[in-house]
Amino acid sequence: MRRLTDTDGLTEPQRDILRTVRDFVDAEVLPVASELDHADAYPDGLVHKLKDLGAFGLMIGEEYGGLGESLLTYALVVEELSRGWISLSGILNTHFIAAYLVATHGTQEQRDYFLPRMAAGEIRSALSMSEPGLGSDVAAIRTAAVRDGDDYVITGQKMWLTSGATASLIVLLARTDEGGDRPHQNLTAFLVEKDPGFGETRPGLTIPGKIHKLGYRGVDTTELILDGLRVPANRVLGMRPGRGFYQIMDGIEVGRVNVAARGCGVALRAFELALGYARQRQTFGKIIGEHQAITFKLAEMATKVTAAHQTMVMAARRKAAGGQADVEAGMAKYLAAEYCKEVVEDSLRIHGAYGYSTEHEIERLYRDAPLLLIGEGTAEIQKMVIGRTLVKDYQL
Numbered sequence: 001m002r003r004l005t006d007t008d009g010l011t012e013p014q015r016d017i018l019r020t021v022r023d024f025v026d027a028e029v030l031p032v033a034s035e036l037d038h039a040d041a042y043p044d045g046l047v048h049k050l051k052d053l054g055a056f057g058l059m060i061g062e063e064y065g066g067l068g069e070s071l072l073t074y075a076l077v078v079e080e081l082s083r084g085w086i087s088l089s090g091i092l093n094t095h096f097i098a099a100y101l102v103a104t105h106g107t108q109e110q111r112d113y114f115l116p117r118m119a120a121g122e123i124r125s126a127l128s129m130s131e132p133g134l135g136s137d138v139a140a141i142r143t144a145a146v147r148d149g150d151d152y153v154i155t156g157q158k159m160w161l162t163s164g165a166t167a168s169l170i171v172l173l174a175r176t177d178e179g180g181d182r183p184h185q186n187l188t189a190f191l192v193e194k195d196p197g198f199g200e201t202r203p204g205l206t207i208p209g210k211i212h213k214l215g216y217r218g219v220d221t222t223e224l225i226l227d228g229l230r231v232p233a234n235r236v237l238g239m240r241p242g243r244g245f246y247q248i249m250d251g252i253e254v255g256r257v258n259v260a261a262r263g264c265g266v267a268l269r270a271f272e273l274a275l276g277y278a279r280q281r282q283t284f285g286k287i288i289g290e291h292q293a294i295t296f297k298l299a300e301m302a303t304k305v306t307a308a309h310q311t312m313v314m315a316a317r318r319k320a321a322g323g324q325a326d327v328e329a330g331m332a333k334y335l336a337a338e339y340c341k342e343v344v345e346d347s348l349r350i351h352g353a354y355g356y357s358t359e360h361e362i363e364r365l366y367r368d369a370p371l372l373l374i375g376e377g378t379a380e381i382q383k384m385v386i387g388r389t390l391v392k393d394y395q396l
Contacts, residue, residue: 060103082261097258110237125168131157145176161222215367267301
């Protein structure tokens, strides 16, 4: 039933990439995902195989050693990876937001310096916006960067860095008061290099430890403590102080397409598990898939999987074409996350008591799905973005 997430208009090279990733997921990821998840173990072996497949350079231009593929290809790859294990796709997500920001907003020197090693997977990246006292209110960032000669000195605390420990490059948003009168006009994005690992990974920059989570395990999520961190002025993204808010919001649209793709992948896997179980579990003399209550539930789940996928594809194509995609990306993220939660819960219901056991895969999906309701902005934030833009710009 791959037709639920089939995508019209793909080129043969795109289909080849997706077949390769799908085969990798079936052969290498699904057999070990639950074991790695329960151990909260970083998937070094799978990450090295992703490097060999060229996944870290998927959207980076060929001139920098990447594959030069579109956002749509990337989103479909993320969907396939998330079908296997959402944490694996999470390792790629922040990396690609950072690569997108460098490629789109960086200076030529920054692109030449970072992108070839990012394409090869030698540099892996994290994105740092959130702070302990704020989440979606990006303009309220307190972490401060003060100009001191040829450097900026940064002091503050950050939260919720995906791949914060394993990353060797962090795109970090801080307040510089060099832009305009409004709060969001005084934010600057910095390209901060560091050593991978925990503790003080360069002078003035400390990764205290891993945050333990309900789901989304394996990939490290961390805090970040900045105490007099010196960053050269030539590591301001694009050499444009005060433009960080606009740059990061551009990257967040990519991130919302990614989260939508992850929701699609998790929902598809939950549907596959439910359908497989409904075909083999028997009650009252027939398989449960032949009972109308289960048949209707499977029909609803399949419809949600398809609707989420098509909305995600629409958003990816819109963003890749260069158009404003805040509404479309918000819709895709909102719909895919909500439908993912519903499909996963229905799959657990179909599994009955077995779904509650850690021996069955649906239990892992049930813990992973809530992340999508939060990541890259809650449903309420998406509805705010969508609604405000429609009221302002929609043409009757």
